[in-house]
Amino acid sequence: MPELPEVETVRLQLEREILGSTIAVVEIHEAKNFVGDQALIIGEKIGKVGRVGKYLFVHFESDKGLVIHLKMTGRLVLQDDFYDTAKHTRVIITLADGRKVYYWDIRKFGYVRVENNLQLSISNLQKKMGREPWDITDKDLLGKLKKTTRPIKEAILDQTMLAGVGNIYGNDGLWLAGIDPRRTANSLRLTEVAKLRMSLCEVLNRGLALGGASDNTYRDFYGERGSYQDEFLSYGRTGEPCNRCATKLKRIVVGGRGSWICQMCQK
Ligand SMILES: [Zn+2]
Incomplete structure (x- = not known):
């Protein structure tokens, strides 16, 4: 299971690549791995990428955002032809510039979850969690x-x-x-x-x-x-x-x- 160093590595790379990008299309291949209404995030611009423990947070410029947990076998991967047709690709998020972000997961325990008020969800999560x-x-x-x-x-x-x-x-x-x-x-x-x-x-x-x-x-x-x-x-x-x-x-x-x-x- 990805732990803090793995999740932080992904966070730093997300920050480098997708800040300022806008969500254009969301394709869900496995309902288990996407929680919430994908229509809510279309047109949202990415303002910040955060992390607490093993949780990743994609903040939009509105109050909305995504909570992502890779659990056992999840991967978040940027633009790569392999993942376009890979068996375990569960969600494909296309950005306005045409690049694609793939959520891939063999065991299907991880998720991408839409939050209407991301900051509030993070605060609630932090109340239950220990410190790093x-x-x-x-x-x-x-x-x-x-x-x-x-x-x-x-x-x-x-x-x-x-x-x-x-x-x-x-x-x-x-x-x-x-x-x-x-x-x-x-x-x-x-x-x-x-x-x-x-x-x-x-x-x-x-x-x-x-x-x-x-x-x-x-x-x-x-x-x-x-x-x-x-x-x-x-x-x-x-x-x-x-x-x-x-x-x-x-x-x-x-x-x-x-x-x-x-x-x-x-x-
Ligand atoms: Zn020894």
Whole structure:
């Protein structure tokens, strides 16, 4: 699933390409992936592209806008003949200059949703969501973690606790911080929470610098792969040596999700 670095990569590219563009035509090939009335956005001019956690927001110059979530296998891709006829292309948005933006999704869990008052929807969403790792203090994060006995890995993947972190960066952040993903969230001391928050910021920044991870279906707005998968610290590296101590990494399951740990350096 695209996480903060992947979604932010797409946001930056959308900002570069479609600001000031006007929506001309919306074709919906799969009703599940488009929520709302497409007629409402025809003729709307794009004023801003925002993001909170894994959500993308396309603000029009009116109060209207789009909320986009890529979920498991979604892609947002600009003008590319392949997507014109691709099996998994779900929505095609044609801009007034003739360029096309494709929403492509194998599993069909993601969506493009029309909002009449985008700012209000964002505020409502933010009330339910946690902050991103760089926007929360160690003490505030500690306070939140103290309230739950769930494993720390499960807690940091919960978007109401912390926004933007998913399985890849959650795994790598815990490895970098030297914290066992099975520890109960409320057992972490302030120094450990600080280390974890800093480690999460570090892996998210590295992911962003590398254009995200494309070990799976993720592609950016130009249809290109990111390269963070070449630098996974622990994620998916079953049996490979730990970068710190060379112990073989082991796959375990925490909160129903695959997790990779070094039994020597994660306590
Ligand atoms: Zn190790």
